Amino acid sequence: MKKLGQQTIQFDNSPQIISSASIVGKKEFEGPLGEYFDQVLKDAYHQQKSWELAQVKMTEDVLAKALEKVSLAQNEIDYLLAGDLLNQIVASNFAARNFPAAFLGLYGACSTMIEALAMAGLMVDGGAANNILAFTSSHYQATERQFRTPNEYGDKYPSYKQRTVTGGGTMIVSNQTGGVKLTEATFGKIVDLGIANPQDMGGAMAPAAADTILQHLEDTGRSPNYYDLIITGDLGKVGKSLTIELLAEQGCQVQDNYDDCGVLIYNSSQKVGAGGSGCGCSAVVTASYLLPQIMHNNYDKILVLGTGALLNPTISLQGETIPSIAHAVALESTGHLTSGIGREDIRQSLATSIEDLSGVE
Amino acid sequence: MKKLGQQTIQFDNSPQIISSASIVGKKEFEGPLGEYFDQVLKDAYHQQKSWELAQVKMTEDVLAKALEKVSLAQNEIDYLLAGDLLNQIVASNFAARNFPAAFLGLYGACSTMIEALAMAGLMVDGGAANNILAFTSSHYQATERQFRTPNEYGDKYPSYKQRTVTGGGTMIVSNQTGGVKLTEATFGKIVDLGIANPQDMGGAMAPAAADTILQHLEDTGRSPNYYDLIITGDLGKVGKSLTIELLAEQGCQVQDNYDDCGVLIYNSSQKVGAGGSGCGCSAVVTASYLLPQIMHNNYDKILVLGTGALLNPTISLQGETIPSIAHAVALESTGHLTSGIGREDIRQSLATSIEDLSGVE
Numbered sequence: 001m002k003k004l005g006q007q008t009i010q011f012d013n014s015p016q017i018i019s020s021a022s023i024v025g026k027k028e029f030e031g032p033l034g035e036y037f038d039q040v041l042k043d044a045y046h047q048q049k050s051w052e053l054a055q056v057k058m059t060e061d062v063l064a065k066a067l068e069k070v071s072l073a074q075n076e077i078d079y080l081l082a083g084d085l086l087n088q089i090v091a092s093n094f095a096a097r098n099f100p101a102a103f104l105g106l107y108g109a110c111s112t113m114i115e116a117l118a119m120a121g122l123m124v125d126g127g128a129a130n131n132i133l134a135f136t137s138s139h140y141q142a143t144e145r146q147f148r149t150p151n152e153y154g155d156k157y158p159s160y161k162q163r164t165v166t167g168g169g170t171m172i173v174s175n176q177t178g179g180v181k182l183t184e185a186t187f188g189k190i191v192d193l194g195i196a197n198p199q200d201m202g203g204a205m206a207p208a209a210a211d212t213i214l215q216h217l218e219d220t221g222r223s224p225n226y227y228d229l230i231i232t233g234d235l236g237k238v239g240k241s242l243t244i245e246l247l248a249e250q251g252c253q254v255q256d257n258y259d260d261c262g263v264l265i266y267n268s269s270q271k272v273g274a275g276g277s278g279c280g281c282s283a284v285v286t287a288s289y290l291l292p293q294i295m296h297n298n299y300d301k302i303l304v305l306g307t308g309a310l311l312n313p314t315i316s317l318q319g320e321t322i323p324s325i326a327h328a329v330a331l332e333s334t335g336h337l338t339s340g341i342g343r344e345d346i347r348q349s350l351a352t353s354i355e356d357l358s359g360v361e
Numbered sequence: 362m363k364k365l366g367q368q369t370i371q372f373d374n375s376p377q378i379i380s381s382a383s384i385v386g387k388k389e390f391e392g393p394l395g396e397y398f399d400q401v402l403k404d405a406y407h408q409q410k411s412w413e414l415a416q417v418k419m420t421e422d423v424l425a426k427a428l429e430k431v432s433l434a435q436n437e438i439d440y441l442l443a444g445d446l447l448n449q450i451v452a453s454n455f456a457a458r459n460f461p462a463a464f465l466g467l468y469g470a471c472s473t474m475i476e477a478l479a480m481a482g483l484m485v486d487g488g489a490a491n492n493i494l495a496f497t498s499s500h501y502q503a504t505e506r507q508f509r510t511p512n513e514y515g516d517k518y519p520s521y522k523q524r525t526v527t528g529g530g531t532m533i534v535s536n537q538t539g540g541v542k543l544t545e546a547t548f549g550k551i552v553d554l555g556i557a558n559p560q561d562m563g564g565a566m567a568p569a570a571a572d573t574i575l576q577h578l579e580d581t582g583r584s585p586n587y588y589d590l591i592i593t594g595d596l597g598k599v600g601k602s603l604t605i606e607l608l609a610e611q612g613c614q615v616q617d618n619y620d621d622c623g624v625l626i627y628n629s630s631q632k633v634g635a636g637g638s639g640c641g642c643s644a645v646v647t648a649s650y651l652l653p654q655i656m657h658n659n660y661d662k663i664l665v666l667g668t669g670a671l672l673n674p675t676i677s678l679q680g681e682t683i684p685s686i687a688h689a690v691a692l693e694s695t696g697h698l699t700s701g702i703g704r705e706d707i708r709q710s711l712a713t714s715i716e717d718l719s720g721v722e
Contacts, residue, residue, distance in 0.1 A: 001487050001488055001489050002488055002489075003439065003488060003489055003490060003491070006439075006463075007439075007440075007462075007463040009484075009489040049679070050676075050679050052673075052675060052676050052679070053676075053679070053681075078364070078367075078368075079368075079548060083466075083468060086673065086675075086676075087448045087449075087673055087674075087675070088448075088468065088470065088671050088672060088673040089468050089671075090671065090673040090676050093551055093671045093684050093686075094676075094681075094684060096550075096551040096684075097551045097552075097553045097684050099550075099551075100550065101368075101550065102367075102368040102547075102548035102549055102550050103548070103549070103550060103551050103686060104467075104469075104476065104480070104548055105444075105467060105468040105469045105476070105671075105686070106465075106466060106467060106468065107444060107449065107450050107466040107467065107468040108465075108466045109449065115465065115466070119465070119480070122483070122484065122487065122489060123370075123483065125487070126362050126483065126486070126487040127362055127363055127364060128362050128363070128364055128370040128483060129364060130364070146675070186463075187440060187463035187464070187465055188463055188464070189457075189460075189461065189462065189463050189464060190454055190457045190458045190460075190464050191458075192458045310449050310450075310451065310454045310466075311449065312413075312447065312448055312449040312451040313448075314413060314447075314448070314507070315411075315413050315414075315447075315451050315455075318410070318411050318413070318414070320414075320455075323454050323455060323457075323458050325454075325464060325466070
């Protein structure tokens, strides 16, 4: 690997994502990407006695699925890199209790999936590991009661508020071939432009997303159209518009090849305000929708950003603002079609056609 | 770097800790290591309006101090690697808001300092960065009210309970020379032997500590006496005894060259139960006591373990147990005396003598 510019690391040895899997809630399954996900919950408890434990079980399920797809045993995984939205990242910790591999805990709020992918790329590229499981998850009910309103009070969706995705996603980063290549990682700075409303996550995160996109392009000397797609994690429609605006102010035009996972995951009739948010949002969209598209050369090169609002309820009640962060990884097709990425049936159908998606408008 | 055994990474390019700094509360200053720390708080608020913001300010202070010691400017730092005990690691995030470097958030509870050091070593060793600031912090009052009892209820110390250290520590990992060498990192597995009492952190963490020590020795093919000192982060006297016992059961004898930062940081007259805990504990002891000892060849090789209890109050109230983790880094003298490590006056006095320390008995 080498240091590229200020915040970017370029990989030399082509670490690859060789498998990916996802699990989602009913609402996400009913959205435009529903058919892409590997597994759907019957209800929010997922056969557990609490929402927190449901999130743990979702994580266990998705790890097993990603391994099964490429016939890897647990003991062939060197490291687990993960974090989630529950305090002390317990969904990840608890899922890792029964897994015979070292665990590195990360916290980047909803940027965690991409932070984990980037770190995994770095470790595999450097020769520190052969196979790494990177994963994250979020759960609507467990998140709401921790961050915002007791669930029994119900929930309202002003146009700028987003809904936390119930979803778990995982990817195996490996020195094996046959998957999707990680070419660069750009880690983001903490950006805080003073937004203090814990319901306006998209607005809080957009400046961080714009900052990391611009930094990545500067560090790599690329123009935005180098990528077939630049996609952010969970800005929703408010944050997406703001990001386009902030980039345009800096002379960077991205309308045609820019989208957001939080916009894609629901449709307008689902009453979810500005779209999806939560660690699981970019994780399941990347694992089950974006990666298969790359596998089938619908995209050749994409830049995926995880976007995190580092909201802390205690300090928020003290009147403080919400610092945000965005990390990016550049993904590239290797021209191969055989791998554990996405769903087998989806990969088959993608070989001939690609769906038209609507998303939140 | 190369993969060594199951969970260890050996560094090729000698990443070094070239500067370290610490800040502590009054209680820690009054302990046996008091004179080693760079800065002491006048009171728990540290001129801020809340304990959480005091912890942010402590972090800012200690980052500035570590840079000042080696005359590095903020823009010479490539990455910040950090986490802390506050939910959403806000002490670290908020301190990083005004820092012009990318931020990678980590969560390993009280193992965070060593997780950060290990990751920093990996990034510098791989050529991804020149200089990295690794840091963490904890604050007694802010931690207690988040994890356990409202502070107004007061606090009792049964013999097995530990006191959260008010302290912030930072280290600069660099490809420059003249400091203390990072030779290997061993990342730990999540270990959960079923302890569910949130006051018995030492007991919960000891099995993880023993597991990582044994794994490190197996991966490197070393015996425990390869190290002048093996030291855990914050097991306190209960966890320390248990670790010795667990290791002995596996035929690994460590009595003579094993200690614990949580035991060293307070003395028995301070009424702190079993000793110190919290992210800040291993951070300030390593930054300001251990590293200067290595610089002056009082120790040549030490193995430092960060030990984390991944306690989540919500899931704990649901009757769940406390998974734990321990990460290790091996540190080695380079024979150099010039650096920003520890306090200048301490380094001077260490050149001729070494203190006899009592600690919690």
